[in-house]
Amino acid sequence: SDKSWGECLSVAVEVARRAGKVVQEAVKHEKSVSSKSTPTDLVTETDQQVEELIISTLRERFPSHRYIGEESSAAGEKCILTDNPTWIIDPIDGTCNFVHSFPMVAVSIGFAVKKELEFGVIYHCFDGTLYTARKGHGAFCNGARIQVSKEKDVSKALILTEIGAKRDPATLNIFSGNIMKLLSAPAHGVRIIGSSTLALCLIATGAAEAYYQFGLHCWDIAAAAVIIREAGGVVIDTSGGPLDLMSRRVVAAGTLEMANYIVQNLESISYERDDSD
Ligand code: IPD
Missing domain, CATH: 3.30.540.10 (Fructose-1,6-Bisphosphatase, subunit A, domain 1)
Structure with missing residues:
Protein backbone atom coordinates (compact mmCIF):
# COMPACT_ATOMS: atom_id res chain seq x y z
CA SER A 1 0.00 0.00 0.00
CA ILE A 146 13.62 22.16 -3.96
CA GLN A 147 12.74 23.32 -7.47
CA VAL A 148 14.40 23.03 -10.87
CA SER A 149 15.45 26.01 -12.98
CA LYS A 150 12.69 27.21 -15.32
CA GLU A 151 15.17 28.43 -17.96
CA LYS A 152 14.29 27.44 -21.55
CA ASP A 153 17.10 29.16 -23.42
CA VAL A 154 20.30 27.15 -23.84
CA SER A 155 22.35 30.34 -24.17
CA LYS A 156 21.56 30.96 -20.49
CA ALA A 157 22.23 27.38 -19.38
CA LEU A 158 24.82 25.67 -17.25
CA ILE A 159 25.04 22.08 -18.49
CA LEU A 160 26.36 19.04 -16.64
CA THR A 161 27.54 15.74 -18.05
CA GLU A 162 29.73 12.77 -17.11
CA ILE A 163 32.39 10.98 -19.09
CA GLY A 164 31.50 7.29 -18.82
CA ALA A 165 33.89 4.35 -18.85
CA LYS A 166 34.60 3.98 -22.61
CA ARG A 167 37.73 5.86 -23.65
CA ASP A 168 38.41 4.64 -27.20
CA PRO A 169 39.15 7.42 -29.73
CA ALA A 170 35.80 7.16 -31.54
CA THR A 171 33.86 7.47 -28.27
CA LEU A 172 36.00 10.36 -27.08
CA ASN A 173 35.45 12.16 -30.39
CA ILE A 174 31.68 11.97 -30.03
CA PHE A 175 31.97 12.91 -26.35
CA SER A 176 33.98 16.06 -27.04
CA GLY A 177 31.92 16.87 -30.15
CA ASN A 178 28.79 16.96 -27.99
CA ILE A 179 30.44 19.30 -25.49
CA MET A 180 31.77 21.57 -28.25
CA LYS A 181 28.34 21.84 -29.81
CA LEU A 182 26.76 22.92 -26.52
CA LEU A 183 29.62 25.31 -25.72
CA SER A 184 29.21 26.97 -29.10
CA ALA A 185 25.40 27.26 -28.70
CA PRO A 186 26.70 29.06 -26.61
CA ALA A 187 25.72 27.60 -23.24
CA HIS A 188 27.09 29.50 -20.24
CA GLY A 189 29.27 26.51 -19.36
CA VAL A 190 29.70 22.76 -19.11
CA ARG A 191 30.77 21.01 -15.88
CA ILE A 192 31.86 17.46 -15.09
CA ILE A 193 31.85 16.72 -11.33
CA GLY A 194 32.45 12.96 -11.36
CA SER A 195 29.20 11.79 -9.77
CA SER A 196 26.12 11.24 -11.93
CA THR A 197 23.76 11.23 -8.95
CA LEU A 198 25.06 14.48 -7.42
CA ALA A 199 25.06 16.15 -10.84
CA LEU A 200 21.41 15.13 -11.21
CA CYS A 201 20.67 16.53 -7.72
CA LEU A 202 22.10 19.85 -8.90
CA ILE A 203 19.52 19.83 -11.70
CA ALA A 204 16.84 19.22 -9.06
CA THR A 205 17.94 22.22 -6.97
CA GLY A 206 18.15 24.49 -10.02
CA ALA A 207 21.93 24.96 -9.71
CA ALA A 208 22.27 23.84 -13.33
CA GLU A 209 19.81 23.67 -16.22
CA ALA A 210 20.48 20.36 -17.96
CA TYR A 211 22.27 17.04 -17.67
CA TYR A 212 22.98 14.37 -20.21
CA GLN A 213 25.03 11.22 -20.25
CA PHE A 214 25.73 8.04 -22.19
CA GLY A 215 27.06 5.05 -20.25
CA LEU A 216 25.55 5.54 -16.81
CA HIS A 217 23.67 2.70 -15.11
CA CYS A 218 20.19 2.20 -13.64
CA TRP A 219 21.57 2.77 -10.11
CA ASP A 220 22.93 6.16 -11.22
CA ILE A 221 19.48 7.41 -12.32
CA ALA A 222 16.84 5.56 -10.28
CA ALA A 223 16.80 7.74 -7.16
CA ALA A 224 17.72 10.96 -8.97
CA ALA A 225 14.93 10.64 -11.55
CA VAL A 226 12.26 10.81 -8.82
CA ILE A 227 14.04 13.75 -7.17
CA ILE A 228 14.20 15.76 -10.42
CA ARG A 229 10.61 14.99 -11.43
CA GLU A 230 9.29 15.92 -8.00
CA ALA A 231 11.32 19.14 -8.22
CA GLY A 232 9.36 19.92 -11.41
CA GLY A 233 11.88 18.75 -13.99
CA VAL A 234 11.94 16.25 -16.85
CA VAL A 235 13.98 13.07 -17.19
CA ILE A 236 13.87 11.46 -20.62
CA ASP A 237 15.81 9.24 -23.00
CA THR A 238 18.47 10.81 -25.23
CA SER A 239 16.16 9.96 -28.18
CA GLY A 240 13.51 12.28 -26.72
CA GLY A 241 11.27 9.35 -25.72
CA PRO A 242 10.43 8.19 -22.21
CA LEU A 243 13.26 7.29 -19.81
CA ASP A 244 14.36 3.69 -20.04
CA LEU A 245 16.14 2.88 -16.75
CA MET A 246 18.19 0.12 -18.34
CA SER A 247 19.24 1.96 -21.52
CA ARG A 248 22.40 3.57 -20.07
CA ARG A 249 21.46 7.06 -21.31
CA VAL A 250 19.58 10.07 -20.05
CA VAL A 251 18.73 13.72 -20.56
CA ALA A 252 17.43 15.65 -17.56
CA ALA A 253 16.46 19.31 -17.41
CA GLY A 254 14.33 21.85 -15.63
CA THR A 255 12.13 22.38 -18.67
CA LEU A 256 11.00 20.24 -21.61
CA GLU A 257 12.29 22.95 -24.01
CA MET A 258 15.78 22.68 -22.52
CA ALA A 259 15.67 18.87 -22.57
CA ASN A 260 14.55 18.85 -26.21
CA TYR A 261 17.34 21.21 -27.23
CA ILE A 262 19.89 18.84 -25.69
CA VAL A 263 18.22 15.80 -27.33
CA GLN A 264 18.37 17.44 -30.76
CA ASN A 265 22.04 18.34 -30.42
CA LEU A 266 23.53 15.10 -29.15
CA GLU A 267 25.28 12.41 -31.10
CA SER A 268 24.74 9.00 -29.43
CA ILE A 269 27.34 6.78 -27.84
CA SER A 270 26.14 3.20 -27.56
CA TYR A 271 26.62 1.10 -24.46
CA GLU A 272 25.36 -2.39 -23.73
CA ARG A 273 22.05 -2.28 -21.82
CA ASP A 274 22.05 -2.99 -18.08
CA ASP A 275 19.52 -5.82 -18.56
CA SER A 276 21.23 -7.58 -21.48
CA ASP A 277 22.51 -11.07 -20.76
C1 IPD B 1 29.87 6.47 -12.03
C2 IPD B 1 30.04 7.94 -11.77
C3 IPD B 1 30.66 8.59 -12.97
C4 IPD B 1 29.81 8.37 -14.22
C5 IPD B 1 29.56 6.88 -14.43
C6 IPD B 1 28.95 6.28 -13.20
P1 IPD B 1 30.19 4.86 -9.92
O1 IPD B 1 29.32 5.81 -10.92
O2 IPD B 1 28.82 8.54 -11.47
O3 IPD B 1 30.77 9.97 -12.77
O4 IPD B 1 30.48 8.88 -15.34
O5 IPD B 1 28.71 6.70 -15.52
O6 IPD B 1 28.69 4.90 -13.41
O7 IPD B 1 30.80 3.76 -10.75
O8 IPD B 1 31.22 5.73 -9.33
O9 IPD B 1 29.16 4.36 -8.98
Whole structure:
Protein backbone atom coordinates (compact mmCIF):
# COMPACT_ATOMS: atom_id res chain seq x y z
CA SER A 1 0.00 0.00 0.00
CA ASP A 2 0.94 3.67 -0.31
CA LYS A 3 1.55 3.80 3.43
CA SER A 4 4.15 1.06 3.39
CA TRP A 5 6.24 2.82 0.71
CA GLY A 6 6.43 5.75 3.11
CA GLU A 7 7.85 3.39 5.69
CA CYS A 8 10.34 2.07 3.11
CA LEU A 9 11.43 5.65 2.46
CA SER A 10 12.16 6.26 6.15
CA VAL A 11 14.23 3.09 6.30
CA ALA A 12 16.06 4.16 3.11
CA VAL A 13 16.98 7.51 4.68
CA GLU A 14 18.29 5.79 7.81
CA VAL A 15 20.37 3.30 5.80
CA ALA A 16 21.70 5.94 3.39
CA ARG A 17 22.94 8.06 6.31
CA ARG A 18 24.60 5.09 7.95
CA ALA A 19 26.23 3.99 4.70
CA GLY A 20 27.30 7.55 3.94
CA LYS A 21 29.08 7.80 7.27
CA VAL A 22 30.98 4.60 6.55
CA VAL A 23 32.08 6.07 3.19
CA GLN A 24 33.05 9.38 4.83
CA GLU A 25 35.24 7.55 7.35
CA ALA A 26 36.77 5.27 4.68
CA VAL A 27 37.89 8.30 2.63
CA LYS A 28 40.52 8.99 5.31
CA HIS A 29 42.15 5.60 4.91
CA GLU A 30 44.05 3.85 2.16
CA LYS A 31 41.81 2.37 -0.53
CA SER A 32 42.30 -0.92 -2.29
CA VAL A 33 41.29 -0.14 -5.86
CA SER A 34 40.59 -2.48 -8.75
CA SER A 35 38.83 -2.09 -12.08
CA LYS A 36 35.72 -3.67 -13.57
CA SER A 37 34.50 -3.33 -17.19
CA THR A 38 37.38 -1.04 -18.29
CA PRO A 39 40.58 0.30 -16.63
CA THR A 40 38.71 3.48 -15.66
CA ASP A 41 35.64 1.71 -14.23
CA LEU A 42 36.83 1.58 -10.61
CA VAL A 43 35.73 -0.34 -7.56
CA THR A 44 37.10 -0.43 -4.00
CA GLU A 45 36.57 -2.73 -1.04
CA THR A 46 34.42 0.02 0.45
CA ASP A 47 31.97 -0.12 -2.51
CA GLN A 48 31.44 -3.82 -1.81
CA GLN A 49 31.26 -3.45 1.99
CA VAL A 50 28.79 -0.58 1.81
CA GLU A 51 26.56 -2.35 -0.71
CA GLU A 52 26.53 -5.41 1.55
CA LEU A 53 25.63 -3.19 4.53
CA ILE A 54 22.77 -1.53 2.65
CA ILE A 55 21.31 -4.66 1.07
CA SER A 56 21.56 -6.86 4.18
CA THR A 57 19.90 -4.18 6.31
CA LEU A 58 17.07 -3.70 3.81
CA ARG A 59 16.64 -7.43 3.14
CA GLU A 60 16.15 -8.05 6.85
CA ARG A 61 13.31 -5.49 6.92
CA PHE A 62 11.85 -6.32 3.49
CA PRO A 63 12.72 -9.94 2.69
CA SER A 64 10.24 -10.28 -0.20
CA HIS A 65 11.59 -7.28 -2.12
CA ARG A 66 14.12 -7.48 -4.95
CA TYR A 67 17.52 -5.81 -4.94
CA ILE A 68 19.61 -4.42 -7.78
CA GLY A 69 23.02 -3.16 -6.67
CA GLU A 70 26.03 -1.94 -8.58
CA GLU A 71 28.47 -4.39 -7.01
CA SER A 72 26.06 -7.34 -6.94
CA SER A 73 25.57 -6.78 -10.68
CA ALA A 74 29.33 -6.59 -11.21
CA ALA A 75 29.53 -9.91 -9.36
CA GLY A 76 27.18 -11.44 -11.94
CA GLU A 77 23.70 -10.96 -10.52
CA LYS A 78 21.10 -10.19 -13.17
CA CYS A 79 19.96 -6.62 -13.45
CA ILE A 80 16.30 -7.03 -14.36
CA LEU A 81 13.40 -4.87 -13.30
CA THR A 82 10.21 -6.84 -12.58
CA ASP A 83 6.84 -5.68 -11.19
CA ASN A 84 7.97 -6.59 -7.65
CA PRO A 85 9.05 -3.85 -5.26
CA THR A 86 12.71 -3.34 -6.20
CA TRP A 87 15.51 -1.41 -4.52
CA ILE A 88 18.11 0.04 -6.91
CA ILE A 89 21.32 0.86 -5.08
CA ASP A 90 24.63 2.57 -5.76
CA PRO A 91 26.74 2.25 -2.58
CA ILE A 92 29.37 4.76 -3.80
CA ASP A 93 28.50 6.93 -6.77
CA GLY A 94 31.68 8.70 -7.74
CA THR A 95 34.09 5.89 -6.93
CA CYS A 96 36.91 7.62 -8.83
CA ASN A 97 36.28 10.76 -6.74
CA PHE A 98 36.26 8.59 -3.60
CA VAL A 99 39.64 7.11 -4.58
CA HIS A 100 41.10 10.62 -4.97
CA SER A 101 39.25 12.12 -1.98
CA PHE A 102 37.61 14.55 -4.41
CA PRO A 103 34.57 15.67 -2.40
CA MET A 104 31.72 14.60 -4.69
CA VAL A 105 30.64 11.15 -3.56
CA ALA A 106 27.15 9.87 -2.80
CA VAL A 107 25.06 6.92 -1.69
CA SER A 108 22.03 6.48 -3.93
CA ILE A 109 18.95 4.39 -3.11
CA GLY A 110 16.00 4.25 -5.50
CA PHE A 111 12.80 2.21 -5.16
CA ALA A 112 10.46 1.03 -7.92
CA VAL A 113 7.14 -0.82 -7.86
CA LYS A 114 5.55 -2.21 -11.04
CA LYS A 115 8.52 -0.70 -12.88
CA GLU A 116 7.51 2.78 -11.68
CA LEU A 117 9.97 4.76 -9.57
CA GLU A 118 8.33 5.54 -6.19
CA PHE A 119 11.05 7.31 -4.21
CA GLY A 120 14.71 8.22 -4.19
CA VAL A 121 17.27 9.05 -1.52
CA ILE A 122 20.73 10.46 -2.25
CA TYR A 123 23.21 11.21 0.54
CA HIS A 124 26.27 13.40 -0.16
CA CYS A 125 28.98 11.63 1.86
CA PHE A 126 31.28 14.65 2.26
CA ASP A 127 28.90 17.36 3.40
CA GLY A 128 26.01 15.27 4.68
CA THR A 129 23.42 16.83 2.36
CA LEU A 130 20.38 14.59 2.00
CA TYR A 131 18.17 14.69 -1.10
CA THR A 132 14.83 12.88 -0.94
CA ALA A 133 11.68 12.63 -3.01
CA ARG A 134 8.61 10.47 -3.09
CA LYS A 135 6.25 10.33 -6.07
CA GLY A 136 3.51 12.91 -5.63
CA HIS A 137 5.02 14.38 -2.46
CA GLY A 138 7.68 16.81 -3.71
CA ALA A 139 11.48 16.86 -3.58
CA PHE A 140 13.61 18.00 -0.66
CA CYS A 141 17.17 18.91 0.21
CA ASN A 142 17.77 18.53 3.96
CA GLY A 143 14.02 18.72 4.42
CA ALA A 144 13.51 21.96 2.45
CA ARG A 145 11.48 21.93 -0.78
CA ILE A 146 13.62 22.16 -3.96
CA GLN A 147 12.74 23.32 -7.47
CA VAL A 148 14.40 23.03 -10.87
CA SER A 149 15.45 26.01 -12.98
CA LYS A 150 12.69 27.21 -15.32
CA GLU A 151 15.17 28.43 -17.96
CA LYS A 152 14.29 27.44 -21.55
CA ASP A 153 17.10 29.16 -23.42
CA VAL A 154 20.30 27.15 -23.84
CA SER A 155 22.35 30.34 -24.17
CA LYS A 156 21.56 30.96 -20.49
CA ALA A 157 22.23 27.38 -19.38
CA LEU A 158 24.82 25.67 -17.25
CA ILE A 159 25.04 22.08 -18.49
CA LEU A 160 26.36 19.04 -16.64
CA THR A 161 27.54 15.74 -18.05
CA GLU A 162 29.73 12.77 -17.11
CA ILE A 163 32.39 10.98 -19.09
CA GLY A 164 31.50 7.29 -18.82
CA ALA A 165 33.89 4.35 -18.85
CA LYS A 166 34.60 3.98 -22.61
CA ARG A 167 37.73 5.86 -23.65
CA ASP A 168 38.41 4.64 -27.20
CA PRO A 169 39.15 7.42 -29.73
CA ALA A 170 35.80 7.16 -31.54
CA THR A 171 33.86 7.47 -28.27
CA LEU A 172 36.00 10.36 -27.08
CA ASN A 173 35.45 12.16 -30.39
CA ILE A 174 31.68 11.97 -30.03
CA PHE A 175 31.97 12.91 -26.35
CA SER A 176 33.98 16.06 -27.04
CA GLY A 177 31.92 16.87 -30.15
CA ASN A 178 28.79 16.96 -27.99
CA ILE A 179 30.44 19.30 -25.49
CA MET A 180 31.77 21.57 -28.25
CA LYS A 181 28.34 21.84 -29.81
CA LEU A 182 26.76 22.92 -26.52
CA LEU A 183 29.62 25.31 -25.72
CA SER A 184 29.21 26.97 -29.10
CA ALA A 185 25.40 27.26 -28.70
CA PRO A 186 26.70 29.06 -26.61
CA ALA A 187 25.72 27.60 -23.24
CA HIS A 188 27.09 29.50 -20.24
CA GLY A 189 29.27 26.51 -19.36
CA VAL A 190 29.70 22.76 -19.11
CA ARG A 191 30.77 21.01 -15.88
CA ILE A 192 31.86 17.46 -15.09
CA ILE A 193 31.85 16.72 -11.33
CA GLY A 194 32.45 12.96 -11.36
CA SER A 195 29.20 11.79 -9.77
CA SER A 196 26.12 11.24 -11.93
CA THR A 197 23.76 11.23 -8.95
CA LEU A 198 25.06 14.48 -7.42
CA ALA A 199 25.06 16.15 -10.84
CA LEU A 200 21.41 15.13 -11.21
CA CYS A 201 20.67 16.53 -7.72
CA LEU A 202 22.10 19.85 -8.90
CA ILE A 203 19.52 19.83 -11.70
CA ALA A 204 16.84 19.22 -9.06
CA THR A 205 17.94 22.22 -6.97
CA GLY A 206 18.15 24.49 -10.02
CA ALA A 207 21.93 24.96 -9.71
CA ALA A 208 22.27 23.84 -13.33
CA GLU A 209 19.81 23.67 -16.22
CA ALA A 210 20.48 20.36 -17.96
CA TYR A 211 22.27 17.04 -17.67
CA TYR A 212 22.98 14.37 -20.21
CA GLN A 213 25.03 11.22 -20.25
CA PHE A 214 25.73 8.04 -22.19
CA GLY A 215 27.06 5.05 -20.25
CA LEU A 216 25.55 5.54 -16.81
CA HIS A 217 23.67 2.70 -15.11
CA CYS A 218 20.19 2.20 -13.64
CA TRP A 219 21.57 2.77 -10.11
CA ASP A 220 22.93 6.16 -11.22
CA ILE A 221 19.48 7.41 -12.32
CA ALA A 222 16.84 5.56 -10.28
CA ALA A 223 16.80 7.74 -7.16
CA ALA A 224 17.72 10.96 -8.97
CA ALA A 225 14.93 10.64 -11.55
CA VAL A 226 12.26 10.81 -8.82
CA ILE A 227 14.04 13.75 -7.17
CA ILE A 228 14.20 15.76 -10.42
CA ARG A 229 10.61 14.99 -11.43
CA GLU A 230 9.29 15.92 -8.00
CA ALA A 231 11.32 19.14 -8.22
CA GLY A 232 9.36 19.92 -11.41
CA GLY A 233 11.88 18.75 -13.99
CA VAL A 234 11.94 16.25 -16.85
CA VAL A 235 13.98 13.07 -17.19
CA ILE A 236 13.87 11.46 -20.62
CA ASP A 237 15.81 9.24 -23.00
CA THR A 238 18.47 10.81 -25.23
CA SER A 239 16.16 9.96 -28.18
CA GLY A 240 13.51 12.28 -26.72
CA GLY A 241 11.27 9.35 -25.72
CA PRO A 242 10.43 8.19 -22.21
CA LEU A 243 13.26 7.29 -19.81
CA ASP A 244 14.36 3.69 -20.04
CA LEU A 245 16.14 2.88 -16.75
CA MET A 246 18.19 0.12 -18.34
CA SER A 247 19.24 1.96 -21.52
CA ARG A 248 22.40 3.57 -20.07
CA ARG A 249 21.46 7.06 -21.31
CA VAL A 250 19.58 10.07 -20.05
CA VAL A 251 18.73 13.72 -20.56
CA ALA A 252 17.43 15.65 -17.56
CA ALA A 253 16.46 19.31 -17.41
CA GLY A 254 14.33 21.85 -15.63
CA THR A 255 12.13 22.38 -18.67
CA LEU A 256 11.00 20.24 -21.61
CA GLU A 257 12.29 22.95 -24.01
CA MET A 258 15.78 22.68 -22.52
CA ALA A 259 15.67 18.87 -22.57
CA ASN A 260 14.55 18.85 -26.21
CA TYR A 261 17.34 21.21 -27.23
CA ILE A 262 19.89 18.84 -25.69
CA VAL A 263 18.22 15.80 -27.33
CA GLN A 264 18.37 17.44 -30.76
CA ASN A 265 22.04 18.34 -30.42
CA LEU A 266 23.53 15.10 -29.15
CA GLU A 267 25.28 12.41 -31.10
CA SER A 268 24.74 9.00 -29.43
CA ILE A 269 27.34 6.78 -27.84
CA SER A 270 26.14 3.20 -27.56
CA TYR A 271 26.62 1.10 -24.46
CA GLU A 272 25.36 -2.39 -23.73
CA ARG A 273 22.05 -2.28 -21.82
CA ASP A 274 22.05 -2.99 -18.08
CA ASP A 275 19.52 -5.82 -18.56
CA SER A 276 21.23 -7.58 -21.48
CA ASP A 277 22.51 -11.07 -20.76
C1 IPD B 1 29.87 6.47 -12.03
C2 IPD B 1 30.04 7.94 -11.77
C3 IPD B 1 30.66 8.59 -12.97
C4 IPD B 1 29.81 8.37 -14.22
C5 IPD B 1 29.56 6.88 -14.43
C6 IPD B 1 28.95 6.28 -13.20
P1 IPD B 1 30.19 4.86 -9.92
O1 IPD B 1 29.32 5.81 -10.92
O2 IPD B 1 28.82 8.54 -11.47
O3 IPD B 1 30.77 9.97 -12.77
O4 IPD B 1 30.48 8.88 -15.34
O5 IPD B 1 28.71 6.70 -15.52
O6 IPD B 1 28.69 4.90 -13.41
O7 IPD B 1 30.80 3.76 -10.75
O8 IPD B 1 31.22 5.73 -9.33
O9 IPD B 1 29.16 4.36 -8.98
